[in-house]
Amino acid sequence: MSANGKYAVVPAPHPAMPKATARKGTRRVPRRVRELLGDLLSRDEAMRLIAAGEMGSARCVAVWNVDGVPVVQPISDLSVPPGWGVLPVRRIGTHRQATSSIAMYPVMRDGFRLMLLVESKLELAWVQQLDIHASVSAIHAQPFAMVWIHEQGQLFQVPDLAAVIDGNLTVFEVKPAHRAQDEWSQAKLGLMRDTLWAAGMGFRVLSDVTAQRAHNLQQITRWRDPNPWAADDVSAVLDVQPTSIGGIAKVVDVSAGAMSGGRGQFDVDVLRRTYVVAMHLLATGRCSTDLDAPLSLGSELRWHLDGEPGRWWG
Numbered sequence: 001m002s003a004n005g006k007y008a009v010v011p012a013p014h015p016a017m018p019k020a021t022a023r024k025g026t027r028r029v030p031r032r033v034r035e036l037l038g039d040l041l042s043r044d045e046a047m048r049l050i051a052a053g054e055m056g057s058a059r060c061v062a063v064w065n066v067d068g069v070p071v072v073q074p075i076s077d078l079s080v081p082p083g084w085g086v087l088p089v090r091r092i093g094t095h096r097q098a099t100s101s102i103a104m105y106p107v108m109r110d111g112f113r114l115m116l117l118v119e120s121k122l123e124l125a126w127v128q129q130l131d132i133h134a135s136v137s138a139i140h141a142q143p144f145a146m147v148w149i150h151e152q153g154q155l156f157q158v159p160d161l162a163a164v165i166d167g168n169l170t171v172f173e174v175k176p177a178h179r180a181q182d183e184w185s186q187a188k189l190g191l192m193r194d195t196l197w198a199a200g201m202g203f204r205v206l207s208d209v210t211a212q213r214a215h216n217l218q219q220i221t222r223w224r225d226p227n228p229w230a231a232d233d234v235s236a237v238l239d240v241q242p243t244s245i246g247g248i249a250k251v252v253d254v255s256a257g258a259m260s261g262g263r264g265q266f267d268v269d270v271l272r273r274t275y276v277v278a279m280h281l282l283a284t285g286r287c288s289t290d291l292d293a294p295l296s297l298g299s300e301l302r303w304h305l306d307g308e309p310g311r312w313w314g
Contacts, residue, residue: 028091033063033070033145041153043184050187055148055155057198063145065089075146076199079169080138080162084110088142089158092119105221107131107139116141121214123160123174126206128217130163131224134285134304138164143171146192157188161206170202177207213291220291223279233277238286238305245289246297248281249274 041049049055060075067085080086092102103124104115118124118141130136143162148155161172173189180189189205196203209217226234237251249266252273266274278295281287287301 029089029145030065030068030070030087032068033065033089036063036070036072037147037154037156038149039153041150041155045152046155047184047187049150049152049155050191054150055191057195059148059150060195061147061149063089063147064143075195075201078144078196078199078201080140080143080164084112086140086143088117088140089145090142092117092142105131109138119160120174122176122206122209125209125214125217126161126172126174128221129209130161132217132220132283132285132288133165135166136163136285137167146195148191148195155191157192159192165202168202170204171196172204172206174206180205180207210292212294216291216295219295220279220282222283223276224283227276227280230273230276230280233273234280237277237281241287241301241303241305243301244297245274245278245295245299245301247301248278249297252277 046055057075062073062075062078064071064073064081065087066081066083067087071081073079101121103118103121105118105124105127106113106115107127108114116127116139118127123141127139127141130139140162141160142158144159146157146159159171160174163170163172171192173192175185175189179185193203193205233252233255236255237248240247240251242248242251249270253266253270256267256270256273274297282289286305287303289295289299289301293299
C-alpha cells in the first residue's frame with residue numbers, strides 16, 4: 001500500500017501455503033500425527049461409549065499440525081498455536097466418484113495471503129460468509145484433530161473449520177441437512193458440541209445455504225481488496241451510511257456531480273461506481289444485507305462501523 005493508503009499490492013504468500021492436495025482423493029494425516037494415535041474404535045464401539053457417557057471432555061485432546069510436528073493440547077486449553085507454521089491437520093483431495101468438489105479460497109493470515117482448501121462448495125460458501133464478517137480475524141480449514149482417549153480405543157474427529165471471532169476461537173462443522181440426520185452423525189455432532197461447550201469453546205453446525213446466498217457471496221468476495229479509483233466514493237458513503245444500496249447510488253451521484261439531475265434515474269457510470277462501492281463495503285464487513293435475496297438498489301443495509309457483528313449466518 002502506498003503512503004496515501006489507497007494503492008494495494010499483492011501480499012506475499014503465507015509460509016503455510018498448501019503445495020498440493022492429497023493424491024487419489026485420500027485424506028492424508030502427517031506421519032508424526034498418525035504415530036500419536038492408538039487403536040481406533042469401531043463405529044459401534046464409539047456409539048456405545050458415547051451413549052454410556054464415557055467419552056466426555058476430560059478424555060479429549062486437540063492435536064494441531066505445526067510444520068508437520070504434532071502439538072497436543074487438553075481440550076480445555078484449546079487455542080491456536082503461535083507462529084506461522086500452523087497447517088491443516090490433514091490434506092484433502094478428490095476423485096472421479098466423489099460426491100462433492102474440493103475448492104480453494106484465498107484469505108489473509110499474519111499479513112500474508114493463504115489459500116484454504118475446503119471439501120465442498122458448501123464449505124466454500126461458509127468460509128466466504130466468515131470472511132466478510134468484520135469480527136473474524138483468522139479462518140482455519142481442517143484445523144486440528146479432536147481425539148477422545150478411552151481404555152478400549154480412541155475416537156478421531158477433524159472439525160471442518162475454525163475461526164477466531166472477537167479474539168475467541170469458534171469451531172464449525174459443515175453438514176448438509178440430508179447428511180446430518182442419521183444416528184452416527186447425530187452422535188458425533190453431539191459429542192463435539194458437548195466437549196467443546198464444556199471446555200468453554202464455541203461450536204456450531206453449519207448447514208445448507210440457498211442458491212441465492214451462495215451466488216451473492218461469490219460476487220461480494222471478489223471485491224475485498226481496496227480499489228484506488230473508488231476510495232473517494234467509499235469515504236463519502238461511510239460518512240453518510242445510507243440505509244440501502246440505492247442510498248449509496250445517491251451519494252455517489254452527488255460525488256459525481258449530480259448527473260441524474262434529481263430525476264432518480266442514475267447514469268450508467270454512477271451505477272457502475274455504486275456496484276463497486278457496495279460490493280467492497282459488504283465484502284469488508286462494514287455493512288451487511290439480506291444475502292438470501294437478490295442484491296438491488298432496494299437492498300437494505302445495516303452498518304457495523306462500531307464493531308457490532310453482522311448477521312452473517314442468516
